Amino acid sequence: MNHEYSKPELYGSHNNLQSDCESCFGLCCASLPFAASVDFAIDKAAGQPCHNLQADFRCGVHNNLRELGFRGCTVYDCFGAGQKVSHVTYGGRDWRQAPATAKQMFEVFPIMRQLHELLWYLNEALTLQPARPIHDKLQLAYDETERLTLLRPDSLLELDAAAHRAEVNTLLLQTSELVRAEAQRRHKVPQGRQKKFTRGADLIGAKLKGADIRCANLRGAYLIAADLRDADLRSADLIGADFRDADLRGANLTESLFLTQSQLNAAKGDVNTKLPHSLIHPSHWLGA
Incomplete structure (x- = not known):
């Protein structure tokens, strides 16, 4: 393919x-x-x-x-x-x-x-x-x-x-x-703040515009069609998270863990989406 x-x-x-x-x-x-x-x-x-x-x-x-x-x-x-x-x-x-x-x-x-x-x-x-x-x-x-x-x-x-x-x-x-844990200390993220953002969480279609999701464990989470515009996902573990049709416009994914290009390709975003340096904005994203 x-x-x-x-x-x-x-x-x-x-x-x-x-x-x-x-x-x-x-x-x-x-x-x-x-x-x-x-x-x-x-x-x-x-x-x-x-x-x-x-x-x-x-x-x-x-x-x-x-x-x-x-x-x-x-x-x-x-x-x-x-x-x-x-x-x-x-x-x-x-x-x-x-x-x-x-x-x-x-x-x-x-x-x-x-x-x-x-x-x-x-x-x-x-x-x-x-x-x-x-x-x-x-x-x-x-x-x-x-x-x-x-x-x-x-x-x-x-x-x-x-x-x-x-x-x-x-x-x-x-x-x-x-x-x-190190990022939580560095960013002063309160313990337990991300309880709803857990491994395998069902966040299909969730309204998370501007949400602070730093340092969350979202391994295998279902984020299909979630509104993540302007959300802060720095230092979040995203291994296996399903981003199909998730709206990542303006979201901050720098320092996120185990994010792959295929996850980004399945999502929506724009030139304002901040990515780890190893990944790029897919050509189908707005303005990319």
């Missing part, structure tokens, strides 16, 4: 965590399923190449994805897993040249994507000063995750990715608690 934004700078120097569609065999366009909905114009089964995928593995309607009903393609990010599978795991042999590899390659890709997403979060965690007490553990987790990405295809398919993700998530949660 082709993206509508240019490559941002990462927190660190790990450019292999940036998706590069030009170096991928169209894996997300072939391996992943989707259903006709507000995000996709058609049904597509897993392992069935999208009819818009061209012979060179580029999208034939890249410039008109939103207008043609493929908004879901514009918010997807593989964190660099596509090119890793294409040129490292399979050594540059694409599934059209070697059809016998197609089924396995399509099954490996989602696993690699999970690992690369974890690398993205761990990479960010390693740059956060308040998390220095656990930096050794974070580095070990990063190195182990990177090692797993280099496994052979059959070993990747046998990997218990969910168990590894759970182990890494424990460290990411510890990172979040350390960083948010």
Whole structure:
């Protein structure tokens, strides 16, 4: 799936965590399923190449994805897993040249994507000063995750990715608690002020214009279509938060934790939305 934004700078120097569609065999366009909905114009089964995928593995309607009903393609990010599978795991042999590899390659890709997403979060965690007490553990987790990405295809398919993700998530949660506690002291945010802004909170359509949500734990929160105009989300943990159609115009997301480009691409915003330096304003945002 082709993206509508240019490559941002990462927190660190790990450019292999940036998706590069030009170096991928169209894996997300072939391996992943989707259903006709507000995000996709058609049904597509897993392992069935999208009819818009061209012979060179580029999208034939890249410039008109939103207008043609493929908004879901514009918010997807593989964190660099596509090119890793294409040129490292399979050594540059694409599934059209070697059809016998197609089924396995399509099954490996989602696993690699999970690992690369974890690398993205761990990479960010390693740059956060308040998390220095656990930096050794974070580095070990990063190195182990990177090692797993280099496994052979059959070993990747046998990997218990969910168990590894759970182990890494424990460290990411510890990172979040350390960083948010330090930010609470620095910003003098009263303890208990953010009780309604909790992990997994149902804030669908919530009216939060101008809300002070600093240092909140919004991991996995449902913020679909929430009004977050001018809200202050500095140092809030946003890992896995659902921002589909959330209005972020004028919101302050600087210093927010574990925010990804795909979350922003699913939301609405404008040039006044303040972002972490590693992310950019999507082109479909007002004034962007």
